[in-house]
Amino acid sequence: MARAASGLAAVVRDELATLDVPPMAASVVLLVGPGNNGGDALYAGAELAASGCGVAIIELGSRTHAEGLAAALDAGARVVAPGTDVVAAAVRAATGADVVVDGILGTGAYRSPALRGDARAVVEALRGIVLSPRKRVVAVDLPSGIDPDTGDVRDDAVLSADVTVTFGAYKAGLLLRPAAGYAGRVVLVDLGLGPELESVEPLVRVVD
Structure with a gap:
């Protein structure tokens, strides 16, 4: 998780650089779900907060990765308006953020990947806001x-x-339509899984 979070934080910093926003002036919002994706987002948020970014956490699950949350808070991140209207918050x-990090659901939700409840309401409310250049x-x-498997x-x-x-x-779903149209540029963070993956038959093969 530390390697994943560090790679994620590096990409967020790259995106801030494309916006010409220095870390000390940057605002990053983490949409945090209950699983490891939420943990990755929180640990990345800790790294970003430690470098001077303003990091706001919006909890969108029945639970939050405890160690990741503690690391983020210790580094200076803050939880946005717990106990109030999460959509309005x-x-x-x-609205004031430079980067929004979607760490709500991951591959563990493959049986039922559609968002529900507060998470769905928040995403619906933010879809227009994040279109800003x-x-x-x-x-x-x-x-x-x-x-993650079919791209549905x-x-x-x-x-x-x-x-x-x-x-x-x-993930196969990142390469298949219609999901590929939501993924944007895909950056792979190497976690050293090469030996384990050599014996796995891929769901999708990319042909040049």
């Missing part, structure tokens, strides 16, 4: 709401990413 935070959306492993998008409540930072190996 997310809109306020995202002065903002970037960075997805953690894959845009939340897409099927069963509900259009998905934040289109400018960049998807995926870990270990490319």
Whole structure:
């Protein structure tokens, strides 16, 4: 997770650089779900906060990765308006943000990838806001709401990413339509899984 989070933080810094926003002036919003994607986002947020970025956390799950949350808070990140209207809080935070990090759902939600409840409501509310050319959306492993294996998008409540930072190996769903249209540029962070993957038959082969 540390390697994944470091790779994610590096991509967020790259996106801030394309916006010509220095770290000390940057605002990053983390949309955090209950799984490891949320943990990756939180640890990346800790690294970003430690470098001077303003980092706001919006919790969108029944639980939050405890160690990642503690690391982010220790580094200076803050949880946005716990116990209040999460949609309104997310809109306020995202309106002033340079980068929104989608760490809501990951590959573990493949049986039912569509967003629900507060997570769906927040994504629906932010879809128009993040279209600004002065903002970037960075997805953690894959845009939340897409099927990681088939590329299906069963509900259009998905934040289109400018960049998807995926870990270990490319997920088939990032290469297949319609989900590929939500992924933006895909950056692979090597987690050293090469030997294990050599014996795995890929779901998709890319032909030049």
